[in-house]
Amino acid sequence: MKPAPFAYHRPTTLAEALETLAGESYAKVLAGGQSLVPLLSMRIAAPHALVDITAIPGLDTIEVSEAGVRVGALVRHADLLAHPDVRRVQPLVPEALAHVAHATIRNRGTTVGSIVHADAAAEMPVVLSLLGGSVEAASTGGTRTIPAEELFLGPMESALRPDEIATSAFFPALPAGAGVAFEEISRRQGDYALAGVAAVVHGESVRAGFVSVSDVPTVVDLTGVPDDELGEAALAHLDPAEDIHATAGYRAQLVRTLVRRVVTKAREAAA
Numbered sequence: 001m002k003p004a005p006f007a008y009h010r011p012t013t014l015a016e017a018l019e020t021l022a023g024e025s026y027a028k029v030l031a032g033g034q035s036l037v038p039l040l041s042m043r044i045a046a047p048h049a050l051v052d053i054t055a056i057p058g059l060d061t062i063e064v065s066e067a068g069v070r071v072g073a074l075v076r077h078a079d080l081l082a083h084p085d086v087r088r089v090q091p092l093v094p095e096a097l098a099h100v101a102h103a104t105i106r107n108r109g110t111t112v113g114s115i116v117h118a119d120a121a122a123e124m125p126v127v128l129s130l131l132g133g134s135v136e137a138a139s140t141g142g143t144r145t146i147p148a149e150e151l152f153l154g155p156m157e158s159a160l161r162p163d164e165i166a167t168s169a170f171f172p173a174l175p176a177g178a179g180v181a182f183e184e185i186s187r188r189q190g191d192y193a194l195a196g197v198a199a200v201v202h203g204e205s206v207r208a209g210f211v212s213v214s215d216v217p218t219v220v221d222l223t224g225v226p227d228d229e230l231g232e233a234a235l236a237h238l239d240p241a242e243d244i245h246a247t248a249g250y251r252a253q254l255v256r257t258l259v260r261r262v263v264t265k266a267r268e269a270a271a
């Protein structure tokens with residue numbers, strides 16, 4: 001199948017891109033195209049126009065500071081994964097990124113695009129949520145910061161308005177004394193996870209984020225939960241579903257196994 005007809009715009013400034021987006025009745029931003037192009041080809045999405053943001057300068061920067069890591073909208077997963085300083089400030093970012101798709105897809109797909117695509121089967125939306133990060137959004141009306149806890153509204157639905165472009169995402173630094181870990185199980189290396197778990201342990205605080213076992217990226221506070229009850233405590237907030245790859249029961253079992261393993265690893269990393 002081929003995409004439905006659409007107008008194609010490739011602006012060279014952010015202002016021009018925002019004006020174009022505001023002037024179209026149903027437009028989509030095109031970044032790495034690794035999710036949008038398949039949706040167009042299958043006609044699951046049929047926007048009237050695409051606003052390709054890849055020619056806009058200044059959106060491809062990674063800023064690492066003691067406060068955290070700011071990732072521009074055109075930073076590819078592969079560039080973020082390869083950055084020499086990101087792991088020192090926020091190790092959960094490369095830990096999770098290594099599980100995002102295959103190398104060829106990481107070479108084109110953007111981390112910000114993945115976040116605003118808001119797929120609960122993707123790694124980086126839940127990492128942003130777990131770390132309490134945020135997204136910077138721009139429109140012709142100005143800019144705003146959307147905290148991760150307000151970003152994910154429903155299955156593949158973000159709080160980004162149709163006239164907004166996400167210009168960057170911010171991952172806060174890991175506090176001293178905290179530890180993180182990430183693990184997932186997929187049928188083949190690089191496939192979407194059947195289930196995945198990220199954890200942050202800081203002192204008594206234990207929090208975990210879950211991939212592919214709910215409709216929206218979900219973070220559960222597991223502080224004070226005994227190790228042998230972590231799985232059931234997490235599952236009380238999750239809704240593993242059956243599909244052609246796994247039964248709901250198998251996904252639930254992966255949650256039980258992974259959450260205990262990942263929390264233990266995060267504790268060891270914190271020690």
Ligand SMILES: Cc1cc2nc3c(=O)[nH]c(=O)nc-3n(C[C@H](O)[C@H](O)[C@H](O)COP(=O)(O)OP(=O)(O)OC[C@H]3O[C@@H](n4cnc5c(N)ncnc54)[C@H](O)[C@@H]3O)c2cc1C
Binds near residue numbers: 121
């Ligand atoms: C075979 C395959 C396997 C994959 N496996 C995984 C996986 O295991 N884990 C995973 O997380 N992902 C996976 N992906 C998806 C990949 O990570 C994509 O890069 C990512 O989901 C979207 O990033 P993109 O830059 O390609 O966005 P696009 O495809 O260009 O856009 C995706 C959506 O986000 C919107 N958008 C993008 N950028 C912006 C922006 N700056 N402002 C506003 N809206 C924006 C678009 O309008 C569109 O609705 C896989 C993809 C494929 C094809």
